[in-house]
Amino acid sequence: MAATITSPRRSRVLGVPVNIEPDCLEAALALHRRGGGQVVTLNAEMTMAARADRALGSVMEQADLVIPDGAGVVWALGRQGYRVRRCPGIELARALLEQAPAAGWRVALVGASPAVMASLKARLEQEIPRLQIVLSSHGYLSPDQARALDHQLQLSRPDLILVALGVPRQEVWIQERPRPRTGLWMGVGGSFDVWAGAKKRAPQWMGALQIEWLFRLVQEPARWRRMLSLPQFAWAVLREKR
Numbered sequence: 001m002a003a004t005i006t007s008p009r010r011s012r013v014l015g016v017p018v019n020i021e022p023d024c025l026e027a028a029l030a031l032h033r034r035g036g037g038q039v040v041t042l043n044a045e046m047t048m049a050a051r052a053d054r055a056l057g058s059v060m061e062q063a064d065l066v067i068p069d070g071a072g073v074v075w076a077l078g079r080q081g082y083r084v085r086r087c088p089g090i091e092l093a094r095a096l097l098e099q100a101p102a103a104g105w106r107v108a109l110v111g112a113s114p115a116v117m118a119s120l121k122a123r124l125e126q127e128i129p130r131l132q133i134v135l136s137s138h139g140y141l142s143p144d145q146a147r148a149l150d151h152q153l154q155l156s157r158p159d160l161i162l163v164a165l166g167v168p169r170q171e172v173w174i175q176e177r178p179r180p181r182t183g184l185w186m187g188v189g190g191s192f193d194v195w196a197g198a199k200k201r202a203p204q205w206m207g208a209l210q211i212e213w214l215f216r217l218v219q220e221p222a223r224w225r226r227m228l229s230l231p232q233f234a235w236a237v238l239r240e241k242r
Helices: 024-033 044-052 054-062 071-079 089-103 114-127 143-156 169-175 191-195 204-208 212-219 221-227 229-239
Strands: 009-013 016-020 036-042 065-068 106-111 132-137 160-164 183-187
Touching (some): 009 071, 016 054, 016 071, 024 036, 024 089, 024 183, 036 089, 036 169, 054 169, 071 229, 089 160, 106 143, 160 169, 160 191
Parallel strands (some): 016 065, 106 132
């Protein structure tokens, strides 16, 4: 029998925390209303990385909202009796961007290459009318440029900060930003590349069959070593006591 979700709560998948939420977008909006915080998207690969990487594991413990991004995490939660829907990070981030104009949010974009960032900013401003992008910075920064970016972020005080530096760098980078830190901060992995048109997202039918990982592997064969974490994750969940 599936557990009933009556209020925001957390469970754990292989020791890594994950929120049990009926609606990830509403949970993120509620977090913003409370003053903001860090949103992390959790999949099988990231779960295994958090178990092996102390810095990433610490970020997961301190994150304000951890959403079930991957089908493996949803499956693992199902074995605990929680019936939750998968919440892809790229879709949540896009939904937040589309909420931003009506809410009057100021948006910051950090990461990806200079070419991708230039294309991304132009596309988003065209596709989402009245979107206020108050800061945009590619991810290839010198130490002096990185310090200047911190200063700009503190001055502009954006409501939504999307960071595309790859896992686990983006999550650790967000956690290390100087305080006070307001607004929603979210690592978005390769979302900028997709939105900018530099890469394609897996077709919907592959998502429905839960084989988006195969599409990414075809696009980036060098990811094969990282994909080894998927069977390791499944085996660890099966071995874990219910």
